[in-house]
Amino acid sequence: MTDLVIREYRPADRDRVIALARQLQAKEASLYDRMKPPETIDGWYMDHMLAACAKAKGRIFIAEAGGKAIGYAVLLGELSSADEIDEIDYTYAQVKDLAVDEAHRRRGIGQALLDHCEKTARDAGVRWLRLTVLTDNDAARLYEKAGFKSMVMAMEKTLE
Numbered sequence: 109m110t111d112l113v114i115r116e117y118r119p120a121d122r123d124r125v126i127a128l129a130r131q132l133q134a135k136e137a138s139l140y141d142r143m144k145p146p147e148t149i150d151g152w153y154m155d156h157m158l159a160a161c162a163k164a165k166g167r168i169f170i171a172e173a174g175g176k177a178i179g180y181a182v183l184l185g186e187l188s189s190a191d192e193i194d195e196i197d198y199t200y201a202q203v204k205d206l207a208v209d210e211a212h213r214r215r216g217i218g219q220a221l222l223d224h225c226e227k228t229a230r231d232a233g234v235r236w237l238r239l240t241v242l243t244d245n246d247a248a249r250l251y252e253k254a255g256f257k258s259m260v261m262a263m264e265k266t267l268e
Contacts, residue, residue, distance in 0.1 A: 117168035132207035179208035200236035201229040
């Protein structure tokens with residue numbers, strides 16, 4: 109996409125990011141049956157993400173084309189392993205959410221957002237970048253292509 113720009117979040121982006129988060133929620137709800145309904149994603153979501161960014165030196169990036177926000181990524185820039193009792197203390201960055209508008213998927217926008225997050229973290233001197241993704245999500249392949257490797261597998265058994 110030739111007119112794609114990745115820029116910092118602005119308060120005027122709030123409603124559009126919420127709409128994109130609802131699309132992300134709908135996609136994930138189709139893969140995992142305990143996700144909140146997409147229509148419940150509202151202002152509290154943005155408040156939560158902005159607070160997480162303030163706490164962890166994070167930023168929200170907007171993918172914009174033709175003057176319209178078509179995707180976003182939340183990068184938490186400084187998280188600590190201090191709560192992990194069996195690891196040394198270190199800091200890492202995490203891509204918390206990454207979403208692209210349904211009409212604009214498969215055009216490299218998610219990759220551009222991910223690349224921007226990686227560059228931002230690298231420029232800040234971060235050594236490790238993490239993310240989580242539902243294993244059935246198509247995005248898992250994007251992350252594998254970008255060099256992310258499975259680190260921990262969460263497994264679950266439903267008890268009846």
